[in-house]
Amino acid sequence: MTENRIGKGLSFAKRIYLPRIVGLAIGLLSVLAAIYPLDLPGWVWALLFFNGLAWPHLAYRLSSRAREPYQAERRNLIYDSLLGGFWAATMQFNPLPTVTILSMMAMNNVAAGGHRLLVQGLLAQGTGMLVSITLLGPGLELNATPLQIYACLPMLTLYPLAVGSVCYGLAIKLSEHKRTLRALSLTDSLTGLLNHGSWKDLLHLKFHKCRQERCEAVIAVIDIDHFKQINDSYGHIVGDCVLRQLSAELKRNLRENDLAGRYGGDEFCVILPYSTLSQAIEIMERLRQSISNYRNEQLPELRVSLSIGLASCRNEFADPAAWLNEADKALYAAKNSGRDKVNFAPADPVRFAVAYPE
Secondary structure, X not given: OHHHHHHHHHHHHHHHHHHHHHHHHHHHHHHHHHHOOOOOOHHHHHHHHHHHHHHHHHHHHHHHOOOOHHHHHHHHHHHHHHHHHHHHHHOOOOHHHHHHHHHHHHHHHHHHHHXXXXXXXXXXXXXXXXXXXXXXXXXXXXXXXXXXXXXXXHHHHHHHHHHHHHHHHHHHHHHHHHHHHHHHHHEOOOOOOEOHHXXXXXXXXXXXXXXXXXXXXXXXXXXXXXXXXXXXXXXXXXXXXXXXHHHHHHHHHOOOOOEEEEEEOOEEEEEEEOOOHHHHHHHHHHHHHHHHOOOEOOEOOOOOOEEEEEEEOOOOOOOHHHHHHHHHHHHHHHHHOOOOEEEEOOOOOOOOOEOOOO
């Protein structure tokens, strides 16, 4: 949990780094044009160039090396606002550069931390103004020169582009994360196939689509023969390897529109839309043979076989559960008649079981 929080904090600091470099560099021009006519001590100029050119890199270094990078970067944003308020008062509240700098900082605070950081930033700006007035005295300059106007244009154009590009990149990453999380919620982590819930949802959709379009479809229920004995004899790591091998063979043998899922334990289910029973038998027999040829180099004596039950989608099925139950019955008939075979529901047109024992 701590490492995850640190990682998020470092990512946050990296996102702020580029906008801060761009914003403070071009903000330097706005402040420079505004205070150039004023008689200010040398330390003010030194502070200005430090703030505009060195501070972005120092701020990133401080946050990236902190124990809590996220909190450190939020403090850096408050420091930004504090100095922004300082420069506003130092410019004697010259309207255009003052509004430009303070509004850009407010936008940055909202983008980085929402309304809470905005309020904290406004308080920091007020504090910075008081510091400037205390050190340099009050002043008010309400007229902006053409030079000051032109000096503010980069801030008004380039900085929003920098912030917008960062926000766009973040939105793209969030979209990718959302797609990844959705895929994880639909798939089984071990095999990469559909999990129980997502496969059942698709079963309902395919069943009703077959009823509406009057198209053919077949369900296959697949069971690894004596899988418990494999786990007991060779361990769960080997059992997991067998499950992954079956999932790989399913992906290799199935068609693009076929839907395979891990139904639970060592049981897998496949929906074969727009498929006749004969086509389904051919596909499942090919799968059965490929699994029977599976060998583990460390365990040459290990043999794996499949029992498979098939059922076509028929008009008499009241719901998807009845269709699945018919395939399940065909599976148990295959297991009870010797295993390692493809069987199908007795009511389906093809009336023979296909088996190729080794």
